Every structure is written in C-alpha cells, then in structure tokens.
Amino acid sequence: MRKIWEFFKGTLFLVSKGSRAYYAWMVSLLILMAVGVAAYAYQLQNGLIVTAMRDEVSWGFYISNFTFLVGVAAAAVLLVIPAYVYKWKPIKEIAVLGEMLAVSAMVMCLLFVTVDIGRPDRFWHLIPKFGILNFPQSLLAWDVVVLNTYLILNLVIAVYICYKHYNREEPNPNFFNPMILFSIPAAVSIHTVTAFLYNGLAARPFWNASILAPRFLASAFCSGPAFMIILFQVIRKYTRIDIKNEAVFKVAELIAYSMFINLFLLGAEVFKEFYSDTIHLAPMHYLFFGLKGHSNLVPYIWTAMIFNVTAFFLFLIPQTRENFVTLNIGCVLIFVGVYIEKGMGLVIPGLVPDVLGEIYEYAPTGTELLLALGIWATGFFIYTLLLRVAIPILTGEFYVGDDGVKPVIVDTEFIRKADALAEQSYRD
Amino acid sequence: MPNEGTRDAHAHRMSRRKMMKGAAAVLGALAIPAADAPASVWEAFFQKNFRELSKPELEKVLARLEKEYGKRYGKAVKVKATPPIEGVLYGYGLDLSRCIGCRRCVYGCVQENNQSRDPQIHWIRVLQLSKERGVDLEEAEQYYNPAKVPEKGHFYMPVQCHQCENPPCVKVCPVQATWKERDGITVVDYNWCIGCRYCMAACPYGARHFNWKKPGLPAADLVTETHYLGNRPRPVGVVEKCTFCIQRVRNTPGRYTACVEACPVGARKFGNLLDPEGEIRYLIENKRVFILKEDLNTRPKFYYFYAT
Numbered sequence: 001m002r003k004i005w006e007f008f009k010g011t012l013f014l015v016s017k018g019s020r021a022y023y024a025w026m027v028s029l030l031i032l033m034a035v036g037v038a039a040y041a042y043q044l045q046n047g048l049i050v051t052a053m054r055d056e057v058s059w060g061f062y063i064s065n066f067t068f069l070v071g072v073a074a075a076a077v078l079l080v081i082p083a084y085v086y087k088w089k090p091i092k093e094i095a096v097l098g099e100m101l102a103v104s105a106m107v108m109c110l111l112f113v114t115v116d117i118g119r120p121d122r123f124w125h126l127i128p129k130f131g132i133l134n135f136p137q138s139l140l141a142w143d144v145v146v147l148n149t150y151l152i153l154n155l156v157i158a159v160y161i162c163y164k165h166y167n168r169e170e171p172n173p174n175f176f177n178p179m180i181l182f183s184i185p186a187a188v189s190i191h192t193v194t195a196f197l198y199n200g201l202a203a204r205p206f207w208n209a210s211i212l213a214p215r216f217l218a219s220a221f222c223s224g225p226a227f228m229i230i231l232f233q234v235i236r237k238y239t240r241i242d243i244k245n246e247a248v249f250k251v252a253e254l255i256a257y258s259m260f261i262n263l264f265l266l267g268a269e270v271f272k273e274f275y276s277d278t279i280h281l282a283p284m285h286y287l288f289f290g291l292k293g294h295s296n297l298v299p300y301i302w303t304a305m306i307f308n309v310t311a312f313f314l315f316l317i318p319q320t321r322e323n324f325v326t327l328n329i330g331c332v333l334i335f336v337g338v339y340i341e342k343g344m345g346l347v348i349p350g351l352v353p354d355v356l357g358e359i360y361e362y363a364p365t366g367t368e369l370l371l372a373l374g375i376w377a378t379g380f381f382i383y384t385l386l387l388r389v390a391i392p393i394l395t396g397e398f399y400v401g402d403d404g405v406k407p408v409i410v411d412t413e414f415i416r417k418a419d420a421l422a423e424q425s426y427r428d
Numbered sequence: 429m430p431n432e433g434t435r436d437a438h439a440h441r442m443s444r445r446k447m448m449k450g451a452a453a454v455l456g457a458l459a460i461p462a463a464d465a466p467a468s469v470w471e472a473f474f475q476k477n478f479r480e481l482s483k484p485e486l487e488k489v490l491a492r493l494e495k496e497y498g499k500r501y502g503k504a505v506k507v508k509a510t511p512p513i514e515g516v517l518y519g520y521g522l523d524l525s526r527c528i529g530c531r532r533c534v535y536g537c538v539q540e541n542n543q544s545r546d547p548q549i550h551w552i553r554v555l556q557l558s559k560e561r562g563v564d565l566e567e568a569e570q571y572y573n574p575a576k577v578p579e580k581g582h583f584y585m586p587v588q589c590h591q592c593e594n595p596p597c598v599k600v601c602p603v604q605a606t607w608k609e610r611d612g613i614t615v616v617d618y619n620w621c622i623g624c625r626y627c628m629a630a631c632p633y634g635a636r637h638f639n640w641k642k643p644g645l646p647a648a649d650l651v652t653e654t655h656y657l658g659n660r661p662r663p664v665g666v667v668e669k670c671t672f673c674i675q676r677v678r679n680t681p682g683r684y685t686a687c688v689e690a691c692p693v694g695a696r697k698f699g700n701l702l703d704p705e706g707e708i709r710y711l712i713e714n715k716r717v718f719i720l721k722e723d724l725n726t727r728p729k730f731y732y733f734y735a736t
C-alpha cells in the first residue's frame with residue numbers, strides 16, 4: 001500500500017516538474033480549457049439554443065467530433081497488431097503510447113457527448129441499477145457500455161505496464177497478454193457500435209447503408225496512425241525513447257492500404273447513389289454538389305477529398321513515404337481529411353435534408369467551436385500528463401529505489417531538448 | 429417545506445451564484461442541487477421513471493408539479509396521470525382532398541398543448557406539395573405564405589406524430605424515457621429524458637421537437653388542465669411531441685383532439701380503432717387510404733385518405 005502511495009506521490013511530482021517548454025505548453029492548454037469551461041457555462045445557462053443545432057439538424061459539431069475521435073481511439077490500439085506482427089523493438093512502449101492515446105481520445109468522446117445532451121444533470125439515468133439503461137435495444141446504450149469498457153480497459157493496461165516497469169519487473173504475461181489481445185476486438189467494437197448507431201436508422205438513408213461500419217474502420221485506420229506517426233517523431237526527438245524508422249514507414253504503408261479501402265468503399269457508395277438516382281440521393285447530392293442552392297458542406301467535402309487522395313499517393317509511393325517532409329505532410333492531410341469526412345461530412349448530410357425534405361443549413365456557432373477547442377485541449381492535456389509519467393518510466397528515469405518503496409526520479413526536465421534548442425537559438 | 433424566509437434566502441443565493449462565471453457557474457447550472465437545496469429540488473432530481481412510480485409516489489410527484497407550476501405561473505394547475513382506457517386504440521384520419529393548408533390545426537395544437545411561443549415549437553407541420561409531383565417530400569414546402577390558401581396546383585399534407593405501432597423512436601432511446609402506451613400513444617417522460625435527441629434522428633416523420641431553450645410560455649396562455657405525459661409545461665433540454673391530446677381523450681372518452689376541433693373544413697378525423705362502428709374504421713374500410721413511408725415498417729396509426 002505504502003509503495004503505491006509513494007508511486008503516486010512520485011507521479012504528482014513528475015507532472016508538476018518540467019522544462020519551460022513543458023510549462024508553456026501546459027499553461028496554454030489550461031487557458032484553452034478555461035475558455036471551453038466558460039463556453040459550457042454559457043451554454044448551460046441559455047440552453048442548447050446557443051448552438052446552431054435545431055429540430056431539423058438535431059446533432060451537429062459535437063457529435064461530429066465524437067464520431068471522429070472514436071476512430072482515433074480505436075486505431076491507436078489497433079496499432080498494437082502491427083506492433084506484434086512486425087516485431088517492433090520497443091513494443092511495450094509503442095503499446096503503452098497507443099493505449100494512452102486511446103484513453104485520452106475516449107475521455108474527449110465522453111466529454112463531447114456530455115456537452116451535447118440537453119440534461120447533463122440526469123446522466124445517472126444511464127447508470128444501470130440507478131437509472132434504466134435500455135440495453136440491448138438502444139445502440140446508444142451499447143455505445144455507453146463499450147466506450148466505458150474500452151476506456152477502463154486501456155487505462156488498466158497502460159497503468160499496469162507502467163507500474164510494472166517502474167518496479168523493474170516484467171509484466172505477468174498471463175494477465176497482460178489476454179488483456180492486450182482483448183483490446184483489439186474491443187477497439188473494433190467501439191467503432192462498429194458507433195457506426196451502427198447511425199446505421200440502424202431507417203429514417204436516414206444516408207446512414208442506412210451497410211457499408212458504413214467497414215468505411216468507419218477503414219478511415220479510422222488512416223487517421224489514428226497518421227496522428228501516431230507524427231507523435232512518434234516528436235517523442236523520439238525530445239525524449240530518449242527510440243522508435244525505428246522502419247516502424248514508422250510500416251505504419252505509413254498500412255495507412256496507404258487503409259486509405260485505398262476507404263476510397264474504394266466511398267466510391268462504391270457514390271456509384272450506388274448516383275447511378276440509381278432515387279430520392280435517397282438527396283443527402284449525398286447535398287454533400288457533394290449542394291441542393292437547391294444550399295451548399296454549405298460542398299467546400300468541406302471537396303477539401304477532404306483532395307486531402308485524402310493526395311495523401312493516399314504520398315503514402316503509396318515509397319519515395320514520398322520514406323521522406324519525412326512528405327510523410328508528415330501526408331499525415332496532416334489525412335488527419336484533416338478524415339476529420340472532415342467522418343465528422344461534418346457524415347453527421348450533417350444524414351440530417352439534411354430532413355425527413356420531410358426541409359433543408360436547414362448547419363454551421364457551428366462560436367460557442368460550439370470554443371467548447372470543442374476546450375475539449376481538444378483537455379484531451380491533449382490528459383495525454384501530456386500520461387506521457388509525462390510514462391516516458392520517464394519507459395526510459396528508466398523514474399523507478400522504485402533499492403529499498404523497494406521510495407521512488408527515484410532522474411528526469412525532472414522533460415522535453416529538455418526543446419529548451420536546450422531554444423536557449424541555443426537565443427544565444428546565437 | 430421551506431417557509432417564506434428560507435425561500436427568500438435561497439433565492440438570494442441563487443442570484444448571487446448566477447453572477448459567478450466559470451467553473452462555479454457550471455456546477456450551478458448543471459442543476460445538481462446544492463446541499464442546502466429545498467427538499468423538493470432533491471425530490472425532482474431523484475424522481476424515478478414514470479413507469480416505475482408506485483401509486484403514492486406518483487401522487488407525490490403530481491402534487492409537487494402542481495405546486496411548482498402554480499408558483500411559476502401564478503395559476504392553479506391540475507396535473508393528472510389518467511391511465512389508458514381499456515379497449516381503446518386511438519387512430520387518426522386525415523382527408524387530403526379536404527385539407528386547405530390553413531394551419532389552424534397547428535395553432536390549435538400550440539394553444540392546447542402549452543407549446544413554447546418563444547421560440548415557437550409546432551408539433552404539426554403542414555407541407556405544401558404540387559399536384560403534379562404528388563407526395564414527393566423532397567419537393568415539399570413548409571414555409572409557404574400566400575395571401576390565400578389553397579394555392580392553385582397544390583395540395584396540403586399535415587404531418588405530426590403518427591403514433592407508430594412499431595416506433596423507431598422508442599427503440600433507440602437509451603434510458604426508456606419514451607414508450608408506447610396501451611392505447612397506442614407514444615409518450616415522453618419529460619422528467620426522465622436526458623435530451624440526447626437520438627429519438628429525433630430515428631423518427632421518420634420529424635415528429636419530435638427539442639426544447640433548445642427554456643420554453644417561453646406566457647402565464648396568460650397556459651392551459652391549466654394537464655396530463656403528466658401530455659401538455660404540462662416542459663423543462664428545457666428535453667424532447668416533446670404530439671400525444672393525441674392525451675389530457676383530453678383519456679379524461680373524457682369520445683372527446684376530440686384540439687386539431688380536429690380546430691380544422692375548419694373537417695379534414696381531420698379521430699377515434700377508437702377497436703370500435704367497429706366508429707368513423708375511423710369506416711374511413712379505413714371504405715376510402716382510398718395510404719400511410720406515409722410504409723416501406724419503413726413503422727405501421728402508423730395515422731391514415732391519410734381521399735374522401736372524394
């Protein structure tokens with residue numbers, strides 16, 4: 001018990017200490033979080049009318065972000081598979097980074113749902129025994145279950161690996177391997193259930209296509225790894241964790257395949273709608289070309305299309321895939337492209353035109369944007385905290401002392417290279 | 429029960445809290461009652477789902493609501509919870525050959541069901557369609573505004589909750605805040621709904637409406653004979669919908685809904701589907717009847733027909 005308490009104290013010490021770059025980063029995030037809190041307070045006081053959502057478009061930017069982030073969370077863990085298959089050297093480390101990213105993305109998901117509901121004070125109605133969870137009828141109930149399971153699962157895995165490593169012990173494979181393996185179907189399930197959430201609604205033809213769940217998975221396999229590629233580079237640059245180039249390139253290759261499947265499935269859907277040209281074409285027409293002079297989403301989706309296709313070729317061609325400049329450009333393009341396609345490009349056309357043919361053009365209000373910014377900042381904040389503890393553990397700079405109780409902390413700087421570089425340029 | 433003094437003190441605290449922005453405001457506005465909140469606030473917070481209330485619990489809830497509304501609107505408000513009448517399954521008929529698109533039903537409904545006036549909430553939407561294209565919803569116009577209706581070359585199709593036999597809205601609700609009653613009316617427990625709006629995405633008839641803002645209902649306009657599942661004043665952040673005027677049709681068997689009464693041309697019909705002698709049965713059996721979006725298998729109890 002004492003040992004765990006000392007470990008906990010050690011983590012607190014770690015997160016409160018760092019280089020100037022670390023403080024600057026954390027303080028800026030805290031400021032953005034405060035902005036988000038203020039926006040939420042404003043929304044709570046005035047009702048959801050401060051958003052641009054209305055009866056016709058009853059879900060908007062919040063649920064769009066939620067949908068995208070479920071994909072990021074799922075993909076982060078799915079990276080564990082290639083990690084095993086391709087036998088990356090620091091496998092534990094990669095797995096931990098993925099699980100932690102999933103935890104942060106999951107927290108963001110839950111926050112986005114919370115700010116979207118009309119009566120957050122009644123959240124307890126969703127807790128079995130206290131409230132009534134309409135399980136297994138409602139897909140939203142399923143989502144509540146799988147998302148929370150997934151969050152806890154990843155948290156347990158990440159903390160377990162870190163704690164073991166801190167104690168300079170090997171994780172117990174009987175406990176650890178099944179959990180890691182289980183996290184893979186769990187990752188698939190959160191994304192599938194979220195896709196089914198839309199998919200099961202016969203009233204909304206745009207979502208009611210059986211291809212939706214596979215498309216979700218394919219696009220998640222692009223956005224999540226794209227984020228991880230950039231992250232790996234940042235981490236290996238500023239810390240002592242070593243991630244091999246080949247590993248990064250393998251992930252990039254994987255993105256190329258996923259993007260191909262994603263574009264192919266999209267093409268299949270576009271063909272079916274446009275060629276058969278039924279009344280169900282309206283939402284897709286609205287998305288790609290506008291409908292009756294309403295065309296809010298058109299610039300978005302074409303930006304996403306161009307980004308995705310460009311990135312696809314960047315990842316496909318070995319020369320551009322193995323050049324860090326083009327690789328990083330590709331990652332950014334994909335992240336933004338999928339963010340638009342799986343967010344606004346999926347949620348809004350499902351609701352426009354509405355079930356009685358009305359077109360209400362939705363565009364998020366300032367409140368929605370600021371609130372979302374605050375939640376993203378919260379996600380980054382949590383992820384940084386997790387890394388702040390995990391990285392020194394993985395590099396052996398935070399471990400239990402020889403007495404087996406007191407922690408030893410070698411690293412009090414974190415992101416030290418950044419400061420060193422800044423100082424250098426200052427001196428020059 | 430808080431006496432005048434403590435209530436005033438509480439009101440004062442509330443207003444002070446209102447001034448505080450930021451994190452404090454979040455907790456305040458989250459409406460999780462403060463530790464010193466009056467008992468009734470806690471009672472409301474912990475109120476069970478309508479269907480799980482025992483008889484004495486239900487009576488307490490109704491009394492609490494009556495008191496609350498009385499205070500808010502300065503009028504005596506009756507909140508009943510009359511159960512379904514045995515042997516009754518409500519059905520609705522709408523004569524498309526008669527409807528002239530005047531929208532009196534819309535406002536009759538707003539009035540009877542205490543809908544928000546600011547912002548306006550309408551449970552009935554009237555679509556203007558062109559005779560040439562027929563029932564083509566993509567071409568429907570809801571915001572038509574000519575000097576005189578009906579307009580040449582057009583016909584009108586009012587849409588409201590179809591009280592589906594197989595309601596997708598009920599299926600998707602994560603907390604069972606909405607369900608189908610034995611007399612076929614789909615209802616919402618406004619005190620249980622969490623406002624996730626999944627039911628709105630699922631309803632194929634656009635019949636559900638959300639309180640994006642605290643309903644603006646002037647006390648002068650309040651109809652005081654209410655039903656727990658029907659026209660009682662709604663809180664912010666929950667979903668509401670047409671209930672076939674549950675407060676009327678259950679209390680006084682045989683009574684019409686407000687929209688039927690409001691229709692100047694008699695295009696609207698309402699009654700018990702299980703009564704073989706009833707008007708609604710006659711219409712279904714003898715007129716050209718269709719239901720909207722039959723391919724979705726929602727099996728509405730709302731029938732469109734052509735009498736002529």
Ligand code: SF4
Pocket residue numbers: 588589590591592595596597598614630631632633634635636669726
């Ligand atoms: S019309 Fe819509 S709200 Fe009414 S029962 Fe059917 S699905 Fe539910």
Ligand code: SF4
Pocket residue numbers: 600601602603604605606616620621622623624625626627628666667
């Ligand atoms: S908005 Fe209310 S009634 Fe509709 S699905 Fe959500 S909790 Fe149920």
